Every structure is written in structure tokens, then in C-alpha cells.
Amino acid sequence: xxxxxxPANTLEVLLGNEAVARGALEAGLNVAAAYPGTPxxxxxxxxxxxxxxxxxxxxxxxxxxxxxxxAMGAAWSGLRALTMMKHVGFNVASxxxxxxxxxxxxxxxxxxxxxxxxxxxxQNEQDNRHYSESVGLPMLEPSNPQEAKDFTKExxxxxxxYKIPVMVRTTxxxxxxxxPVRLGExxxxxxxxxxxxxxxxxxxxxxxxARKHHAExxxxxxxxSLDVAPSYAKVEGASDAExxxxxxxxxxxxxxxxxxxxxxxxxxLKLGMTFPLPEKAIGEFLSSVNTVLIVEELxxxxxxxxxxxAKDYAPEVEVLGKLTGHMPxxxxxxxxxxxxxxxxxxxxxxxxxxxxxxRRSSEILKKVPPRPPVLCPACPHRxxxxxxxxxxxxxxxMGDIGCYALLFQKPFRVEHVTxxxxxxxxxxxxxxxxxxxxxxxxxxxxxxxxxxxxxxINAVHNKRKMTVVIMDNRITAMTGHQPHPGTDxxxxxxxxxxxxxxxxxxxIGVDYVKVVDPYxxxxxxxxxxxxxxxxxxxxxxTKRECALLTVARLRRQGQKIVPYRVNPDKCxxxxxxxxxxxxxxxxxxxxxxxxxxxxxxxxxxxxxxxPYGAFEPQEGSLNWREQKIxx
Amino acid sequence: MSVREFNVIVAGVGGQGILFTTNVIARAALKLGLxxxxxxxxxxxxxxxxxxxxxxxxxxxxxxxxxxxxxxxxIALEPLEGLRQAPYISERTTVVMNNHVIPPVGAxxxxxxxxxxxxxxxxxxxxxxxxxxxxNAYDIAKKAGDYIVANTVMLGAAQATGVLPFPEGVxxxxxxxxxxSRYRDLNLRAFDLGRESVSPPR
Numbered sequence: 001x002x003x004x005x006x007p008a009n010t011l012e013v014l015l016g017n018e019a020v021a022r023g024a025l026e027a028g029l030n031v032a033a034a035y036p037g038t039p040x041x042x043x044x045x046x047x048x049x050x051x052x053x054x055x056x057x058x059x060x061x062x063x064x065x066x067x068x069x070x071a072m073g074a075a076w077s078g079l080r081a082l083t084m085m086k087h088v089g090f091n092v093a094s095x096x097x098x099x100x101x102x103x104x105x106x107x108x109x110x111x112x113x114x115x116x117x118x119x120x121x122x123q124n125e126q127d128n129r130h131y132s133e134s135v136g137l138p139m140l141e142p143s144n145p146q147e148a149k150d151f152t153k154e155x156x157x158x159x160x161x162y163k164i165p166v167m168v169r170t171t172x173x174x175x176x177x178x179x180p181v182r183l184g185e186x187x188x189x190x191x192x193x194x195x196x197x198x199x200x201x202x203x204x205x206x207x208x209x210a211r212k213h214h215a216e217x218x219x220x221x222x223x224x225s226l227d228v229a230p231s232y233a234k235v236e237g238a239s240d241a242e243x244x245x246x247x248x249x250x251x252x253x254x255x256x257x258x259x260x261x262x263x264x265x266x267x268x269l270k271l272g273m274t275f276p277l278p279e280k281a282i283g284e285f286l287s288s289v290n291t292v293l294i295v296e297e298l299x300x301x302x303x304x305x306x307x308x309x310a311k312d313y314a315p316e317v318e319v320l321g322k323l324t325g326h327m328p329x330x331x332x333x334x335x336x337x338x339x340x341x342x343x344x345x346x347x348x349x350x351x352x353x354x355x356x357x358x359r360r361s362s363e364i365l366k367k368v369p370p371r372p373p374v375l376c377p378a379c380p381h382r383x384x385x386x387x388x389x390x391x392x393x394x395x396x397x398m399g400d401i402g403c404y405a406l407l408f409q410k411p412f413r414v415e416h417v418t419x420x421x422x423x424x425x426x427x428x429x430x431x432x433x434x435x436x437x438x439x440x441x442x443x444x445x446x447x448x449x450x451x452x453x454x455x456x457i458n459a460v461h462n463k464r465k466m467t468v469v470i471m472d473n474r475i476t477a478m479t480g481h482q483p484h485p486g487t488d489x490x491x492x493x494x495x496x497x498x499x500x501x502x503x504x505x506x507x508i509g510v511d512y513v514k515v516v517d518p519y520x521x522x523x524x525x526x527x528x529x530x531x532x533x534x535x536x537x538x539x540x541x542t543k544r545e546c547a548l549l550t551v552a553r554l555r556r557q558g559q560k561i562v563p564y565r566v567n568p569d570k571c572x573x574x575x576x577x578x579x580x581x582x583x584x585x586x587x588x589x590x591x592x593x594x595x596x597x598x599x600x601x602x603x604x605x606x607x608x609x610x611p612y613g614a615f616e617p618q619e620g621s622l623n624w625r626e627q628k629i630x631x
Numbered sequence: 632m633s634v635r636e637f638n639v640i641v642a643g644v645g646g647q648g649i650l651f652t653t654n655v656i657a658r659a660a661l662k663l664g665l666x667x668x669x670x671x672x673x674x675x676x677x678x679x680x681x682x683x684x685x686x687x688x689x690x691x692x693x694x695x696x697x698x699x700x701x702x703x704x705x706i707a708l709e710p711l712e713g714l715r716q717a718p719y720i721s722e723r724t725t726v727v728m729n730n731h732v733i734p735p736v737g738a739x740x741x742x743x744x745x746x747x748x749x750x751x752x753x754x755x756x757x758x759x760x761x762x763x764x765x766x767n768a769y770d771i772a773k774k775a776g777d778y779i780v781a782n783t784v785m786l787g788a789a790q791a792t793g794v795l796p797f798p799e800g801v802x803x804x805x806x807x808x809x810x811x812s813r814y815r816d817l818n819l820r821a822f823d824l825g826r827e828s829v830s831p832p833r
Contacts, residue, residue: 038674121674373680
């Protein structure tokens with residue numbers, strides 16, 4: 001939405017993620033690679049959009065580890081490289097990153113970790129500040145979109161100066177915060193570098209060489225803690241205050257406002273670099289107050305380290321936070337969380353009567369039905385879920401990471417597990433070893449390329465009996481439609497060789513492979529039944545593009561989206577459609593089922609679901625299955 | 632102009648254009664040189680789930696999240712989602728609400744009763760907001776040319792309440808800037824019809 005290439009010295013509205021991208025462009029970025037993952041995705045989307053114009057190289061890689069290695073290769077060839085990932089994506093990349101810290105870089109490299117407190121769009125609330133310390137890479141933590149841009153740019157300068165990668169950690173409320181950003185000059189572009197190891201053993205991490213590089217790394221980190229970290233430590237507020245707050249990231253933004261509301265004299269130490277920490281600056285701050293509250297999301301990362309520093313600098317100071325029960329450890333912070341924590345630490349009543357607000361609103365909220373995310377109208381996964389329920393209802397279902405994870409919901413319930421990228425097939429291996437149950441693994445196309453293939457190879461080689469359903473919707477859908485190795489375009493819109501999933505599967509040695517259009521419910525059901533009977537590894541590929549792509553294309557082509565309708569003379573109000581298919585366009589009037597025309601995409605997938613044929617096209621409605629739209 | 636704190640929530644069902652609506656208001660704030668922080672939702676939860684964006688405008692603002700009870704303007708593209716913002720609504724809140732209820736399909740499976748629009752309106756009134764404007768944004772949007780611009784109709788109606796801290800015309804200019812060219816005229820028509828159609832305060 002914001003103009004990523006707006007001129008220097010102007011103010012532009014940027015999403016935190018766009019601001020990171022802009023910061024990299026201002027720092028002279030040459031190469032960026034990533035695998036999409038919320039809340040990091042828009043960094044790559046922003047770069048993909050401008051890559052050709054600015055002349056940088058950008059790719060959506062097969063997974064985070066490969067993306068990291070692409071960026072490393074560039075940074076080892078003297079270029080400036082960026083990779084970014086969601087917090088759990090860092091786990092995938094970490095094997096490369098741990099050793100990268102020893103190796104360092106000849107150009108510059110920045111690694112963005114976008115954490116997701118509250119697990120808004122994630123499977124856990126992992127706190128990647130721990131990675132920074134255990135890997136041994138400096139970490140900057142912006143507290144708003146402006147800093148997201150500035151810190152990213154500065155991270156490149158630090159990386160270039162100290163010849164080690166630098167991490168930038170954001171959290172959801174920074175990544176997905178939009179705000180005014182004052183821009184600088186774009187200096188990005190691409191020119192070929194040269195791979196020349198600075199010393200012959202620089203990239204050969206074994207034994208004595210690794211130990212030597214480890215010691216060097218620790219030396220650099222010591223230097224950074226003394227020379228750089230203090231400049232990111234900012235004290236604000238009443239200098240004679242006896243109450244202090246130590247904070248960083250978006251928690252700082254909450255704390256700053258919350259302190260105004262509680263109206264007490266206090267000062268804030270805001271840390272922009274959270275590894276290595278500016279020990280002396282923290283020590284001096286602690287010496288100047290009686291009590292300090294640590295305001296940080298997730299783990300008591302700062303709290304533990306501040307306590308250790310306090311022991312040397314100010315043993316009398318009272319350090320409050322998560323370990324003392326003043327602040328919660330689960331979920332993200334809001335103004336309310338921080339106000340409550342502050343009030344508790346100060347021993348005053350919160351300035352807002354939350355109990356009264358809860359009393360007023362709880363009665364109302366009880367009457368508002370929950371609305372969790374559901375599969376979109378026309379989603380091909382709904383049809384696959386429908387067929388799976390009918391054909392394999394008693395199987396053990398190993399799900400994976402993607403929109404189809406929503407198939408855990410009623411009425412489908414064909415996901416017993418959602419774990420980590422590619423885990424569906426790996427887990428199916430294990431469940432088959434351990435039980436006599438039918439096992440079905442459900443995995444999307446992008447996830448299959450990311451981490452599914454080794455597990456499928458494992459299954460074939462170890463003679464497992466299991467069924468893998470690859471739900472190929474021709475895109476990385478959940479994160480907002482990024483291409484992947486199976487699509488015929490790449491990240492910047494150029495034609496690219498599409499890796500054929502069916503061929504990959506056959507080449508591995510799977511001898512039952514069926515490709516079906518999931519909208520053909522009967523054929524899909526039949527394929528799954530056969531697959532389950534097959535003695536060995538069977539694969540069913542349900543292939544139909546994400547409905548949002550189809551709708552967008554139809555609209556671009558000027559096609560009217562004409563919804564279907566329910567013929568009231570045919571509807572018996574048996575509710576089979578709601579109870580087995582549950583399209584969000586269905587409306588239960590109490591005597592009939594109707595279709596909400598503002599929700600229906602007019603796909604016609606519901607037609608075979610009604611035993612009485614009550615779903616009917618209207619004048620101008622399409623039939624995606626019969627007209628082969630979206631396949 | 633000076634604004635200390637003005638808090639907006641745009642709430643609805645994922646896919647209704649919630650983010651676009653909020654972006655237009657943020658663009659207006661930028662045009663006026665006002666400080667702001669907007670918090671939004673991306674990823675899986677966009678998909679036909681409850682969505683709200685929070686926009687805070689003003690010199691006192693640093694947090695991107697709104698404190699309960701301090702909402703100034705609620706734009707409810709879907710009424711159930713408007714009601715879900717109950718903890719934020721207080722005597723200082725102006726509510727602009729679309730009257731088209733989209734029932735969550737999961738509620739049928741859980742046998743959770745779905746309140747009618749009239750019930751929703753009564754519950755909303757019980758929160759004592761400053762004013763409630765109700766409109767049939769889909770009908771108006773269809774008059775403008777396509778129901779997909781119901782969100783811009785709501786934006787026009789929000790402008791008509793007069794509570795936004797912007798001089799006349801700025802929001803419409805922002806809409807013009809932010810609209811993709813293909814939808815610009817349609818959006819502006821919808822905005823104008825929305826502005827003209829606000830029902831009198833109840």
C-alpha cells in the first residue's frame with residue numbers, strides 16, 4: 001500500500017515490514033531470499049514488487065534454510081544480503097545460521113526474525129531473542145515502523161563493519177504496524193561479487209578451526225557490547241525518579257503511554273540492542289532507581305540478565321517482572337497488560353476500571369457467536385475435506401501448515417495434528433510404524449516442497465503403508481499468494497520451470513498416484529478409498545488453484561461474479577449442506593438454507609452436496625468444475 | 632491541526648476490505664501531517680474470521696493498540712463484528728454500522744444462536760455510545776455499481792458523522808490516492824452515496 005520507492009526526505013505510510021524492506025534498500029541491498037511466513041511475509045512481498053525496478057535479486061526460496069544459504073552465498077561474495085523469516089522459520093534455518101556466526105561474512109548480511117507473541121498465526125510463542133545469544137549474533141529490536149527502517153539500515157552497517165551477520169527482531173505488532181516513516185536515499189542495486197575466502201580456513205568449520213573462530217566471535221561480541229550497544233540504550237523521563245522501567249520493542253510503546261496514564265514520576269530505559277546488552281548503561285540505570293519493572297513480551301529474557309547485572313551494580317534494587325508475577329509470560333502485551341503490571345508494581349489502583357468494562361461487555365460478548373477463520377467460499381480444500389470425511393473418516397489424520405489446517409474444524413475434522421512444516425508425512429511414518437491404523441497425511445504444495453519430500457522418500461524406502469494427500473492449490477496461499485517451486489512464475493513475475501509434483505512423487509517410487517480435481521467429489525472420494533486399500537505408500541494429489549486466485553482473475557477479465565441460489569421449492573431444510581460442507585455463504589433462516597450473495601463466489605462446488613438438487617445457478621453463474629475454471 | 636488522541640476500529644469479516652478502509656483513514660492522517668499508529672491482521676486469520684484493525688491518530692500516541700473504553704469511532708462492516716468490540720465502546724464512541732449480518736457458519740454447527748440485526752442494535756445501544764449510525768451498505772454499494780465497495784460506502788458514512796479529526800474533503804482525497812485505478816471511480820461514487828445516506832442519529 002505504501003510507496004516503497006517514495007523519494008528521500010518524504011514521509012510515507014509504511015507497514016513495519018515494508019519499512020524493513022526500505023531500510024535494506026537504503027543500506028545498499030543486493031540480494032534477498034526468503035520463504036514466506038506470517039508475520040514476516042510482507043518484507044519479501046515489498047522487495048519482490050520493486051526488485052526489477054531497483055535492480056536487486058529477490059527470490060522466494062524453497063525453505064528458510066535454503067533462503068539463508070542463498071543470502072550467505074551472496075554475503076560471502078562481498079555483497080549485501082538479507083533473509084527474513086517467521087520465528088519458527090528460524091528453527092529451519094538455524095542449522096546454517098549457528099555455524100555462520102563463526103564464519104562471518106565478507107559483504108554484509110542481515111537476518112530478520114519476525115516473532116509472533118500470542119501465536120496469532122503460528123503454532124507457538126517462541127522467543128527468538130534466545131537464538132541471538134546462543135548463536136552469537138547481535139540483535140536490534142525496533143519499537144515502531146520508523147525504527148524498523150532505521151535499524152535495518154544500521155544492521156547492514158554493523159554487519160559490514162564487524163563482518164558478522166546482524167539480526168533484526170520484530171514482533172507481530174511491529175511487523176504489522178503501519179505508521180509514518182521518514183525516508184532516506186535508496187542505494188540498492190546489483191553487481192556481481194566474487195567468492196574469495198578472506199583466509200583459507202575461514203569457511204571450513206571443523207575442530208580446531210571452529211574453536212578458533214568461536215573465540216574470535218566472542219571477541220567481536222565483547223567489542224560490540226562496549227562500542228555499539230550503549231548507543232541503542234536511551235533513557236527518558238524524570239531523571240530523579242525512583243521508579244524505572246526497562247523495555248524494548250513494541251512493549252516500549254505501550255509502557256510509554258501507560259506511564260502517562262498512571263501519572264507517576266518514572267523513567268524508562270529503552271534498549272534497541274538486546275544482544276549483546278550494554279551492561280554498564282543498564283547498571284547505571286539500576287543504580288539510579290529503587291525499583292525497576294521489566295516490560296518485555298514472552299520470556300523473561302531481559303529480566304534474568306538485568307538481575308545478573310543488578311548483582312554487580314545495584315544489589316539493593318528491586319527487579320520486578322514475570323518472575324515476580326507482575327507481568328504475564330503468555331500472550332502478547334496490550335495497554336491493559338502493561339497498565340495492570342505497572343499499577344501492581346507501584347501499588348496503586350489501575351487508572352482504568354477494567355472490572356467495570358468487563359462487567360459491561362461480558363454479557364454482550366456471550367451473545368456474539370465466535371467467528372474463527374474458516375476456509376473461504378469456493379476453497380478447493382473444503383471439497384477435499386468433504387471427500388476425506390466420507391472416504392477415510394476413521395483414519396488418523398496428520399495435518400500440516402497451511403490454510404487446510406482449518407480442516408480440523410467441524411464438520412470435516414480430518415486433521416488430528418498440526419505441528420511443523422512437513423511434519424504430516426514424517427509423523428505418518430511414525431504412526432504407521434507404531435499402529436495398525438489407516439494413516440493419512442495432508443500437506444499443501446508449498447509445504448511439500450519446503451519439507452515434505454525427505455519424509456516421503458523415507459516412507460517409500462522404509463516400506464510404509466500410508467496415504468499422502470497433496471492439496472495442490474498452485475500457490476503459497478495462507479501467506480497471501482507467493483509463488484513456489486511448483487508454479488510457472490517466480491517471485492519477480494518471470495517465467496520459471498515448474499517442478500511437477502506428480503513427477504516428483506512417481507520418481508521417488510510411489511506406485512499409487514492419482515491426480516483429481518477436488519470439485520469432482522465422487523472422483524476424489526474414489527481415489528482416496530483406493531489409496532487407502534493400496535499396500536504401500538499412496539499419493540492423491542487434489543489439484544485446483546486457490547479460489548481467491550480464480551476470483552481475482554475472473555474479476556480482472558471483467559467477468560461478473562454471479563452467486564448461486566437455493567431453490568426454496570427444493571430445499572427440505574435437511575441441513576446436510578451445513579452439516580457436511582459448511583460453506584461460509586450458507587445462511588440458515590430457521591426454515592430454509594439460503595446463500596448470502598455477498599459471500600458466495602459462484603463456484604458451484606456445493607451443487608452435488610444437496611441430496612435434493614436445491615443449489616441452482618442464476619442467470620450468468622459459472623460452473624467452475626464443468627467449465628474447467630481454476631484447474 | 633492538532634489532535635491528541637483519536638482511536639478508530641474498523642471491524643468486520645475477513646474479505647470485506649477492512650484493511651483498505653483503515654488505510655484510507657491513515658492516508659488522510661499522513662496528508663495532514665498527523666502522527667498515527669495502525670495495527671492490522673495478516674495471514675491465516677484473514678480468512679472469513681473476525682478481523683479488526685486499530686488506528687490511533689494524534690500527538691500522544693505511541694502504542695499501536697487501543698485501550699479498552701477509549702474508542703472514538705467504530706466502523707462495523709458487519710454488525711456482529713461491531714458488537715464484538717464491546718470492551719472498547721464507551722460514551723465517547725461513534726458507531727457506524729452496516730445492517731447486513733453475516734452468520735458465522737460454525738455457529739450453526741455449534742448450535743450457537745445468532746442474534747438478529749435488531750437484537751444486535753439493542754445490545755449496541757446498551758453500551759451507551761455517543762451515537763449510532765446504521766446503513767444498508769450493500770444496497771448502497773450496489774447502487775454505486777458493485778457490492779464489493781460496501782466498505783467505501785461505510786467510509787463515506789463515517790465522514791458524514793463529522794467526528795473524524797479531518798477537514799472536509801481530505802478523506803475523499805485520500806481515498807482517491809489509495810484506490811487502485813480500476814476501482815477509483817466506483818469507490819468515489821460509493822463514498823459519496825455513503826456520505827449522503829447516513830440515517831439520522833438514533
